[in-house]
Amino acid sequence: MTTPTPDIASRVAGCLLTAAIGDCLGAAYEGYSGTDLAEAYYEGRFQPGSMTMGEWTDDTSMLVATAKSIAERGRVDGEHLASSYLAWFERGGRGIGRATYHAMKRLQSGTSWNEAGEKGEYAAGNGVAMRVAPIGLLHATDLEGLAEDVRDCGVITHRNEEAIAGAFAVAWAVARAAAGELDPETIILEVLDQLEPSRVSDGLSEAARLLEADEPPLTALPKLSVGGAAFETVPTAFYCFLRTPEDLRETVVSSIVGGGDTDTRACIAGGISGAYNGREAIPAKWLAELPLRRGIEGVAEQLCDVVSQ
Numbered sequence: 001m002t003t004p005t006p007d008i009a010s011r012v013a014g015c016l017l018t019a020a021i022g023d024c025l026g027a028a029y030e031g032y033s034g035t036d037l038a039e040a041y042y043e044g045r046f047q048p049g050s051m052t053m054g055e056w057t058d059d060t061s062m063l064v065a066t067a068k069s070i071a072e073r074g075r076v077d078g079e080h081l082a083s084s085y086l087a088w089f090e091r092g093g094r095g096i097g098r099a100t101y102h103a104m105k106r107l108q109s110g111t112s113w114n115e116a117g118e119k120g121e122y123a124a125g126n127g128v129a130m131r132v133a134p135i136g137l138l139h140a141t142d143l144e145g146l147a148e149d150v151r152d153c154g155v156i157t158h159r160n161e162e163a164i165a166g167a168f169a170v171a172w173a174v175a176r177a178a179a180g181e182l183d184p185e186t187i188i189l190e191v192l193d194q195l196e197p198s199r200v201s202d203g204l205s206e207a208a209r210l211l212e213a214d215e216p217p218l219t220a221l222p223k224l225s226v227g228g229a230a231f232e233t234v235p236t237a238f239y240c241f242l243r244t245p246e247d248l249r250e251t252v253v254s255s256i257v258g259g260g261d262t263d264t265r266a267c268i269a270g271g272i273s274g275a276y277n278g279r280e281a282i283p284a285k286w287l288a289e290l291p292l293r294r295g296i297e298g299v300a301e302q303l304c305d306v307v308s309q
Contacts, residue, residue, distance in 0.1 A: 004280075005180065006180075006277065006278025006279070006280065006281075007278075008140065008178065008304060008307060008308060009300075009301075009304045009308075010278035010279045010280060011137075011140075011177065011178045011180070011274075011275045011276075011278050011279075012137050012178065012275075012300050012303055012304040012307060013274075013278075013279040013297060013300040013301075013304070014274035014275060014277060014278045014279040014280075014281065014282065015133055015136075015137060015174060015177075015178065015271050015272075015274040015275035015300075016063070016064070016067060016133070016134070016271070016274070016296050016299065016300045016303075017274060017279060017282060017287065017290065017293070017296055017297070017300070018248060018252065018270035018271060018273055018274030018282055019059075019060065019063055019133055019267045019268070019270045019271035019274060020056065020060040020063070020064075020267070020270075020290060020293075020296055021053075021252065021270055021282065021286045021287075021290055022252050022255060022263070022265075022266030022267040022268070022269060022270030022271070023056060023057055023059040023060045023063075023130075023263045023264070023266065023267040023270075024053050024054045024055060024056060024057075024060070024263075024290060024291065025051055025052075025053055025054065025252060025256060025263075025266060025286075026054075026255065026256050026262035026263030026264070026265065026266035026267065027054035027055065027056075027057050027095075027262070027263040028051070028052040028053065028054035029052075029256050029259070029262045030260075030261065030262045030263050031259070031260075031262075032259045032262070033259040033260075034218050034221065034222060034226070034257065034258045034259040034260075035259075036259065037256070037257045037258075037259055038218050038257065040257075041217075041218065041253070041257040046253045046256070046257065051253075053286070053289040053290070053291075054263075055094075055291055056094070056291060056292070057094060057095035057263050058093055058094060058095040058096050058097070058100070058127075058130075059095075059130040059131070059263055059264050059267040060267065060296075061088055061093060061094070062085060062088065062100075062127075062130065062131040063130065063131045063133060063134065063267070063271075064295075064296060064299055065081075065084040065085055065087075065088050065131070066081065066084075066131045066132070066133075066134045066135065066153065067134035067137075067299045067300070067302075067303050068084065068299055068302075069081045069084045070134050070135070070138055070303060070306060071299060071302035071303045071305070071306055072302075074306050074309075075138075075149075076135060076138065076149035076152055076153060078113045078114055078152040078153070078155075078156065079113050081113070081152075081153055081156060082107055082113035082116065082156045085100075085104065085107075085156060085157070086104055086107045086108065089104040090108075095263075097125055097127050097228070098118070098122065098125075099117070099118035099122065099123045099125055099127055099157055099158050099160075099163075100118075100127050100157045100158075102118050103116045103117050103118055103156060103157040103158075104116075104157075107156075113155075113156050114152070114155050114156070115155075116155075116156055116157070117154070117155045117156055117157050117158050117159035117160075118157065118158060118159065118160070119159045119160065120160070121160075123158045123159060123160035123163060124158075124160045124162040124163050124199075124229045124230055124231065125158065125163060125228055125229055125230060126163070126166060126228055126229065126230045126232075126233040126234065126261070126264050126268075127157055127158055127163065128150075128153065128154040128157065128158050128163050128164065128166070128167035128230070129163070129166040129167045129169075129170045129230050129233060129234050129237075129264075129268055130233075130264045130267050130268060131153070132150055132153060132154075132167040132168075132170050132171045132174075133170065133171070133174045133268075133271040133272075133275070134303060135149050135150055135153060135171045135174075136170065136171035136172065136173065136174025136175040136177075136178065136275070137174060137175070137178050137275065137303060137307055138303075138306065138307060139171070139175040140175050140178035140179045140307055141179060141307070143172075143175060146168070146171060146172065146175060147168055147194070149171075150164065150167050150168045150171050151164055153167070154167050161196075161198065162198055162199055162200055162229065162230050162231050163230045165195055165196070165198045165200040165201070165230065165231075166200045166230025166231060166233070166234035167230070168191075168194065168195065169191045169195065169200060169204065169234050169238070170234060170237070170268055170271070170272070172190065172191050172194060173187055173191065173238070173241075173272045174271060174272055174275045176190070177272055177275035177276035178275045178307070182275075182276055184242050184245040187238075187242070188204050188205075188207065188208045188238060188242070189208075191204060192204060192205065198231070199229075199231035200230055200231045200234055200235070202231070203224060203225075203231045203232065203234065203235030203236075204234070204235050204238060206223070206224060206235060207220075207224060207235040207236070207238050207239040207242070210223065210224070210239060211239060211242055211243060217239075217240065217243070217254040217257055217258060218257060218258065220239055221236050221239070221240075221257075221258030221259075221260075222258065224236045224239060225260075226258045226259055226260025226261060226262075226265070227260060227261060228260075228261040228264065232261075233261055233264050233265050233268065234268065236255070236258065236265050236269075237255065237265050237266075237268035237269040237272070238269075238272075240252075240254045240255040240265070240266075240269040241269045241272045241273050241276075245273070245276060246277065248270075248273045248274065248277045248281040248282060248283075249283055251269050251270065251273040252266050252269065252270050252273070254269075255269040255270070
């Protein structure tokens with residue numbers, strides 16, 4: 001029986017829901033080494049019914065804040081985004097990274113949204129890439145302006161070219177997936193054509209090489225690095241998705257088994273896979289256990305209205 005092609009509503013919901021699921025599942029295993037998780041993976045214990053579902057981290061919170069802002073404004077509005085992030089921070093934002101923390105403090109002191117972001121090598125983190133999927137969804141039918149919107153979102157917290165490049169790669173992949181036009185064989189080449197040479201582009205090239213060599217996750221992820229920089233997280237997320245593009249469950253699971261920054265890697269890979277495969281591909285057990293699922297679904301409906309205009 002042929003599986004129906006997901007419509008745009010399914011892809012938008014699939015993206016946001018699977019990103020949140022990846023975050024919550026990954027949060028339960030963050031900091032574990034690949035060695036700790038390898039036995040469970042190979043014994044088949046990473047199944048929807050046996051995995052622990054954690055709570056939202058900053059990944060889902062800021063991703064949902066981005067989606068809400070776009071739904072309310074109908075576009076990427078840097079000032080409105082910054083206010084949304086600051087409101088979340090002042091409610092006691094959980095799991096916040098160093099660059100984002102300092103940016104929020106600058107916003108509190110009155111610094112403009114486009115000057116608040118952290119600079120320097122320590123601002124090369126994955127804090128933009130983890131929240132940028134809604135911008136990809138917004139551009140599903142029109143890629144023009146995508147790079148500018150990613151930058152406007154990114155500089156609020158990270159004024160670092162690696163952080164922006166990683167976020168752009170994610171947003172581009174989500175946009176192509178949501179449009180039903182992502183080709184797993186060529187998506188990395190597409191992204192590389194858009195990027196200036198960087199550690200992100202180097203990592204994506206290495207991910208392509210490991211995929212071509214059919215390298216398994218438990219050896220490929222350490223080679224790409226499982227840390228929290230954009231040039232580590234984004235290539236590993238692409239690898240996990242492209243290794244099994246039609247299998248959403250395996251994409252999320254393989255994102256986690258490498259250890260390290262499991263929540264953000266699974267959030268990003270899950271978002272791309274959800275946009276590609278649609279909501280129907282998400283295991284029912286994961287949907288049932290996802291905290292605050294109804295709220296995410298409501299935001300997805302509002303965002304879909306904007307995307308479909």
